[in-house]
Amino acid sequence: MDGKLSSVVILSVLLTVSVTFSVPLHYQTLVLTSLPEPQAQLSLESDSEIRPESETTLSVDLHHVDNLPAPAAAFNSTPQSLFKLRLRRDAVRVRALSTLAAVSQTNVSGRPADFSSSIVSGLAQGSGEYFTRIGIGTPPKYVYMVLDTGSDVVWVQCSPCRKCYSQSDPVFDPKASTSFLGVTCDSPVCRRLDSPGCNNRDKCLYQVSYGDGSFTVGEFSTETLTFRRTKVDNVAFGCGHDNEGLFVGAAGLLGLGRGKLSFPTQAGSRFGRKFSYCLVDRSASSKPSSMVFGESAVSRNAVFTPLLTNPKLDTFFYVGLNGVSVGGTRVPGIAASLFKLDPTGNGGVIVDSGTSVTRLTRPAYVALRDAFRSGASNLKRSSDFSLFDTCFDLSGKTEVKVPTVVLHLEGADVSLPASNYLIPVDSEGKFCFAFAGTMSGLSIIGNIQQQGFRVVFDLAGNRVGFAPRGCA
DSSP, rough: HHHHHHHHHHHHHHHHHHHHHHHHOOOOEEOOOOOOOOOOOOSHHHOOOOOOOOOEHHHHHHHHGGOOOOOOGGGOOHHHHHHHHHHHHHHHHHHHHHHHHHHHTTTTSSOOOTTOOOOOOOTTOOOOOOEEEEEEEETTTTEEEEEEEOOOOOEBBBBSSOOOOOOOOOOOOOOGGGSSSEETTTTTHHTTSSSSSOOOTEEEEEEETTSSOOEEEEEEEEEEETTTTEEEEEEEEEEHHHHHSSBBBBBEEEOSSTTTTTTTHHHHHHHHTTTEEEEEOOOOSSSSSEEEGGGGGOOOEEEEHHHHOOOOOOOEEEEEEEEETTTTEEEETGGGGGGGOOSSOOOOOOSSOOOOOOEEHHHHHHHHHHHHHHHHHSOHHHEBTTBBEEEEEEOSSSEEEEEOOEEETEEEEEOOOGGGGGEEEESSSEEEOOEESSSSEEEEEEEHHTTTEEEETTTTTTTTEEEEEOOO
């Protein structure tokens, strides 16, 4: 009897194994493209293109940092040199975000006493990834500002400068604006800062420090911001007179995080605490990326996942990631437990506009990478490149078949286009799998994987949505 039972068990196991391996993988076609060529430098004129807008909706174009007016040394950059710079910025940003997440768990013993905002930004090493043109003050003076979902405080460089970095536009002069208003130290808006300062004129002071040692210090104030034809009054922002570090190009930053001083929170009553962006794959399209605030930011065909809350850190957009499929099959080594956000604020997965390459905790990444390598065994392997350890020589080809990749978020399956995970890294036909591992507890869904989706941040509904083919 025991012998028969053993035979049945063995036969059952063999059948299960054979069924598992006989299921055909799902593939999709990757049309091969080159690294995006540097486009003509953007002008410094106002972003005045007229689009239909209402009092409760506004939309702006987003421009990639590679197209921002830059110092003369940055002209004549090659696609390869720009891509390497992007990966360097990316490494700095990921370290900074991971540092902030780790610091938030320990309640920060090492912060300077006057540190006033628990944020870190991707402005390091030549500023952020995506910019827009915003008018500051009355009459509006148009400047490029970084848009950053990993930050809260809005700030710009202001004259007189104690120390200012080089920017594309003239530095904003608050004395030339009729709507600029400094706030007093006992005002409610000043008290929203974590650790506000106060000068001898009873004016509120702010300081924002970044993970790379850069910082901005100045007067906390209110001002009118103009997005094309739409004016938003009384936005609390930092007027930075001492701005030091590796900032270049942008005049400042528009914080889009979940905190109480971010632009979406401040303008929440007008725009319903909803915004979305769609980041264009620049290697396949020359049209600009875009951002929308208000009800029209929510796409009808978006799939939504609930926003999770980190009790130690209110800036980031945390979501639940339950697993990943490659070729239509769930990767066995990737479980929700690898991405759990625990009560101390450790772990978790964030959606971030300023990180390029998605980072997964190391065990999850290794399992994903190995599954993709197995499914792409028909492609000719190539040497590693920068942080990428799974690369292929696709020279001489115009298209290839690659296994599908699906992110299984809580309540939402996000099927990635092939160009969002197998990307060109040089002009010789080398393509790499655009994920990476991290030893940090924090996993990050980056903007390469977000390309082509309209990513909806619905703070009122406590959810994040992904709408495929959302850039039209």
